[in-house]
Amino acid sequence: MRDNQSTSFGQLARRHGFLIVLVAIFAVFTLATDHFATFGNFIAMLHAMAPVVVMSCGMALVVLAGKLDISIGSVAFLSSTFAVLLMNNHGVPPVVAFAVTLAAGAALGALNGFIVVGLGINPLIATLGTMIALRGVALQLTNAVLIPLPESVRSLGNLSIGPIFVDILVAAVVVIAADQLHRRTVFGRQLNAIGNGEEVAAKIGIPVGRRVFVAFVLSGLFASIGGIMSLIQVGSISAYLGRGMEFTAVAVVVVGGISLFGGRGTILPGVVLGALTFEMIANGLNQMSANPYAYRLVTGAIIFVAMYVDAMKSGRIRSRRKKLAVRDEPGRSTGTIAETTSRP
């Protein structure tokens, strides 16, 4: 029943369609602008996409388990808000303040996990609720006002080792760790199994609830790391921090080939390629001085295509299964025993 080795163009496109798109985008911008395909610009893109990559890792773990966490932008905003307020108003040292941010991120993730697992509420609805509520709390705390970071912290945003920004290294470490967690640990394999089918996973004996809970905690934690990175890059906290990030992360994950149906896809290279796709479009259009709304149009189109491919992949597998079942039927066993009963 295995795929044979024939590689028609259609198959090639289906299997590597995403890479083809990536190369095409790269080619277009390289031709259309002077400075797109330069080392410096490549580093700049990696720098800009670092927070997205980190947050998408958390999203990816949740999505692999067949769930969704659309609160990560708000978690990033609120948990960073704590750090900013502690540093600015209470003179707390940055290291301690950011530790609080990470703890807050994990705690808010645990809140999501509790609502989803403990209260049994649909993840989309649960995290939609926390997305709105947590952003509200953060806006209240900051008076919705842009607050600049202390100078000493702000300068960290451009910290680099050689030509490589530290953000990029952090993102690399996080993405590799998340990928190893998913691919190589029992926890990761179990998450993947849950994404394959929660009922089946439960029957096999996987503690579904506990694993999903942990996935949400990690998602919150990664969101707060991404929040810190974004905060330091911009140098100030504002109502824009993390806004729309949840949808960007979902888009990154889906374009990176991780199925929203769960249990399918890998963090490496998926998340990095997904994030790179969107960053290239933003960066390239920016350099072309294109209409800013063009970005949304192009991005929307790419997300649509990615979703369609995802659905098609799953659909294709399903239809093949069906065919199998039908073909097997003629050979069905002969002579059945009566299911007749005499019940009292």
Place this chain on the structure above:
Amino acid sequence: MRVLNKALFAAGCMIAATLPAHAKDFTVGLSWNAMDNQLPVKWQEYLQSEGAKQGAAADVNFKWVINVADADPTRQAANIEDLINQGVDLIIARAEDAAAIGASIRAAKEAGIPFMTFDRESSTTKPTVHVGGDSFDQGKTTAEAFVALLKDRGVTGKCIELQGSLTDVNAMNRSKAWHEVTDNSGVVTTLVSVPTEWNPDLFRSGTVNALRANPDANCMFLASDFALSAVQSALEGADRWAPRGDAKHVWIATQDVFPEAVTAMQGGFIDVGTTYDAYAHAQEAIRVAIELAKGEDANCPDGVCLAKGRLATQENIGTLENLWSRPAN
């Protein structure tokens, strides 16, 4: 959160406003598009304090009903609808969308409620009156001073323009004034205009990308400096954040002069800017509101009353009077 905010504000304002006994009650519905930086906060503060001060003198007892639309034009329309239904005496609104606010103005007109657009003008429907900063003049004074400065220093400016939101009339006025003055100046040219949607993240990435695409750029025009930290971060990353006199200095013309810009100007990083005088705006708005409350002519030509900003430079930034954004010390 919005509801809570509303309730808190409304409750607070009502308590404050019930104190004077015999004055005529005048309820103002105040619709903010968003509370996304210090400006609206200051505006609101000044509007309320001026309302109390000028109101007491003119025997008008201001009451405030305030809501915030979180940068959503649809929500703002609904908020204003609420104000109309409550039967307020005057609506003051800072539009999120210059075009979309027109529908709300028409709705208020039908309900017989006067409508004051504040800070941001409507591009579609004329309100009863518009009060705001003269954003065209703001851009113009900055641009003229900038051109003069560069000419004086013998520098040919190749600028990156960071535009505001394309739906914000003030942002567009500033951009228009900038181009009108600089395009034919022979001294300053604009290499690229980057729209930011007022998002600090885009201030940063826009600057980074524009510098990448135009390595020869040596000056910038900021449609507002509220997100200066993001621009600073981007310039630092490119090793271009340096005070005047340093070879790496990027010449910066800015608008609004927020607190960070005051510091940056004092440090020599920003060259010229024009203030956006929250206090003057509020003062003017309350003056006009009192005239409307009394049924008198507010004396606004073409229904527009504008308060001009003041030019700030590295030389005068420490001494400009009544500058809300300069830390008192």
Place this chain on the structure above:
Amino acid sequence: MSMDKPVLELVDIHKRFGSAVALAGASLTLRAGEAHALMGANGAGKSTLMNILGGILQRSEGQIRLGGTAIEIASPRDARRHGISFVHQELNMLPSMTVAENVLIDELPTQGGFVSRKRMRERVAAILERLGCRFSPDDTVETLGMGDRQMVEVARALASDPRILIFDEPTSSLSEREKRRLFEVIGRLKAAGTAVVYITHFLDEIFETCERVTVMRNGQTVTSGPLADYRPHDIVTHMLGDVKLEERLRPPRAPEGEPVLEVDRISRQGALDGVSFRLHPGEIVGLWGLLGSGRTEILRALVGLDGLDEGAIRLRKDGRLQPVAPGDLHAEVGFVTEDRRGEGLLLPLPVASNISFANFDKVLGPLGLIDRKRERRFGEAFAERLKIKLHAISQPVRTLSGGNQQKVVFARWLGTAPRLFFLDEPTRGLDVGAKGEILKLTAALAEGGASVLLASSELEEMMSLCDRYLIVQRGRIVGELPGTADKETLMQALSGPGTGA
């Protein structure tokens, strides 16, 4: 290894749920290297007994002895520790993951916190080798066929090195070739000394693979012994026990009048093979066959739920038989099955809305909108006629008992006054009283001139109603018996030629 010494004994197991008795003295003795067939009709207690063995349920009384010592099985984990493993009927597969991961998912081997892919692959490769599988541990399950997936399930059961392996209807989704392979594997397991319990509905399979048989009925073990001592017919008789003959609800009658429906050699690949019969007005015809014989498939094909490859259906219209498409026939037929929700009962909605669902034309008001009052009256009329027990016609269907829900289904169809009724296990899951009422209702339908096609697993139910029987085997109609046929004849028809062995 001695073939006589039992590996596992379940002795006189009782299980009560509250006042309901599920097991009342069930016993099972397993020997190493033997396959043991466990037979019994639905509700006989097989699954309860196996759940006790698997640690999912706890027995009320009785003893479990493993190798002669009494043991407790408190949890599925316990069962596993005692070397008891299950291959379930439904496949618990993780399609996007590899075979190795699927097999070892609940005990992935780790090294330094990371899953050791090397050890995982080695272990699974060894198990697959034992099973004679040719796919690799690294294949993803979704690329495998059904038979291979079944093997993955078996491999998972074998991963814990069980001494006792229970197969629960393992062949229901397998092709003939895949079934052969499974039997080979069972042979190998037996040779290696594993005790196998084999649960199935297919008589021929047990004669092929098993050495011993235990038959259960009504929560008790009724017979047990070497399979060589039994004929297929004996097993059927043990399973069914004495069928208590109920009074007929109406005397059988010969077909009369012009046929209403003529089914002409309908076929569907793999399910139906040239099925032909006629249905006359006012008669009740029983489709008598085994589970999986094709009786449900015939009904489904007639109303277009499954496609047809060949054949024609003709319906009497304007005095003559005219060809009709299965989909169109559906509109003419009252179709009632055991799956009340599947048949479109909208559980959260009121009884009245459910009844009017197929009868909107009768409850419309002047503006073409549904007239609530008419809808209520319409519903109430049927509720009364069918004696549906309810507090109010506005009560949600969900709150009714199963029998009354089934009556609502009938009421919906009665409103359209169809000439044909197809009933597939219409009383399954209902209590005795409700069952009787549904049967009486069926008789009344026929008295009113409707033609009824009835498929049921319950012999006494069939015998109390049917005017004649069509014997269904492997998608074909192999014979016809008159309504006067006795129990013995009918049972003989089931275990008759074609049953294998």
